[in-house]
Amino acid sequence: MFLGPCAVLFVLMKFDLAVQLDENSPCSGLGCRKTVSMPLLDQMKGNLKAEFDVSEMNKLLKDYIDQEIRSGVEIGLKNGVENIINLRMQQVQQETTSVIDKNMSTYISDFESKMTKLKQDNEKEFSEMKKVSKKYAFFATLSSDRSYLPENSVVMFDTVSLNEGDAYDGTTGIFTCPEDGLYHFSWTTVTNAGKDFTSVLVANHRRIAENAVDSDSVSDAMTGTSNVIVRMMKRQKAWIGVIRGKNLKKVWSESLCSMFSGFKL
Numbered sequence: 001m002f003l004g005p006c007a008v009l010f011v012l013m014k015f016d017l018a019v020q021l022d023e024n025s026p027c028s029g030l031g032c033r034k035t036v037s038m039p040l041l042d043q044m045k046g047n048l049k050a051e052f053d054v055s056e057m058n059k060l061l062k063d064y065i066d067q068e069i070r071s072g073v074e075i076g077l078k079n080g081v082e083n084i085i086n087l088r089m090q091q092v093q094q095e096t097t098s099v100i101d102k103n104m105s106t107y108i109s110d111f112e113s114k115m116t117k118l119k120q121d122n123e124k125e126f127s128e129m130k131k132v133s134k135k136y137a138f139f140a141t142l143s144s145d146r147s148y149l150p151e152n153s154v155v156m157f158d159t160v161s162l163n164e165g166d167a168y169d170g171t172t173g174i175f176t177c178p179e180d181g182l183y184h185f186s187w188t189t190v191t192n193a194g195k196d197f198t199s200v201l202v203a204n205h206r207r208i209a210e211n212a213v214d215s216d217s218v219s220d221a222m223t224g225t226s227n228v229i230v231r232m233m234k235r236q237k238a239w240i241g242v243i244r245g246k247n248l249k250k251v252w253s254e255s256l257c258s259m260f261s262g263f264k265l
Helices: 003-012 030-034 055-133
Strands: 137-141 159-164 174-176 181-191 196-203 206-214 222-232 237-245 259-264
Touching (some): 181 196, 181 206, 181 237, 196 222, 206 222
Antiparallel strands (some): 137 159, 137 259, 174 237, 181 222, 181 259, 196 206
8 A cells, every 4th residue: 555655755755876886885873773785786896885765764654653653543433423313312212212102192181081980971071960860750540440448558659651660560569669759659540429538648668648538428429639748769760659548530520630649869
């Protein structure tokens, strides 16, 4: 790699050429350390001795070598720094991507949790609204007159004209509470002259209120009506029970008269 510069150096260098055919003229002195001796003509009987001052060439060679070393070091440092920067950039990019993915996963998870909770809250509110908007009410009358009903039996108002929510059963005469709350019940009984009929509203196996029609000392039919409000729990039952029952009329003056009704407040 130094052939080109050496050719230039040989042109530029300062040198003194002394040709001595007498081999008895040895080189001596400090200058010999800066000279180069070489045989040039082997066929001649004498030695051809050339002396060159190579101090300038050594200096130029040293400068050139230093320059090449510096250049190589600079290139190496540059490549090393670039490699380090590229590697660090890749690490930063990977770390950034990892952080973004992690944050995105957390965000998506939080978003899904909030959406799930919102859906549950909406479903709960909708369910409550349905409960509020849903009505429970019934109205029932007798299909025929009843006489001498057994004590503690259930009066079956078996003609059901309204049964919103299907909580009343006309085949048993029993109302089954569909959900917790306050319920209003009303019932009317009509008897023939000289006949009496005493009944009671039973809710959750407790006697709530009675309705007494005592017409055994009068000459005309009589009627009685009672209204109650009861707090009931889901699946509890209510009905009209018989205390004493000689007669219970279906109609009065061609109109239905004995009846049982109820609804949720």
